[in-house]
Amino acid sequence: MLCSLALAVGMPVTASRAATSGAPIFAPGSGEIGADVSAIRFDSDLTDERGDRYALRGGRFLGRTMQWEAMLTRATVREEILPGADKRVTVAMAVANIVVNFEPGGRTVPYLLAGIGVGQMKLEAIGLVSRETATAYQVAGGSRFFFGANGRVAARIELALLANEGFDERYIHASLGAGLTFRLGP
Helix, strand or coil, rough: CHHHHHHHHHHHCCCCCHHHHHHCCCCCEEEEEEEEEEEEEECCCCCEEEEEEEEEEEEECCCEEEEEEEEEEEEEEEEEEEEEEEEEEEEEEEEEEEEEEECCCCCCEEEEEEEEEEEEEEECCCCCEEEEEEEEEEEEEEEEECCCCCCCEEEEEEEEEEEEEECCEEEEEEEEEEEEEECCCC
16 A cells, blocks of 8 residues: 555656756666665654664666665664663564655655565563564655765655564554665666
């Protein structure tokens, strides 16, 4: 359903840019790779602490406004539940995203994305470890700000909701991150 929503939003989007403007051109077959760091607020059913999330991503453009993207991400947080006893929550995900790029002109490219994949949640406390692998989801929105003579590098800012299933529950985590994206190909 989330992918359908992203596709429906992206269909009416049109863009026209001159190749000489220095603005990025998203040609079918070209791609992007990137990395980002986020502050994540874990689901309150897991912990009240906040942690860090790291992500690597890469994908190909299907057209001027649509692209697919694979993303690997990992987030962890540690809290002291008793003096000398820690609790650690780690969530790792591999997600395939559909990205809808909105091209208002210039070098700023806002986007929405939705994805599905697999996630593993690991809980460690007082010497005990429990982990479960199940379905993971993601919805996000943000913007890429291209710079350089050919617009091949962009700063990326993103607000995301990540969800994973585990231990007979569904957990939703919010994150705000920033990173760099490098455009590949024509």
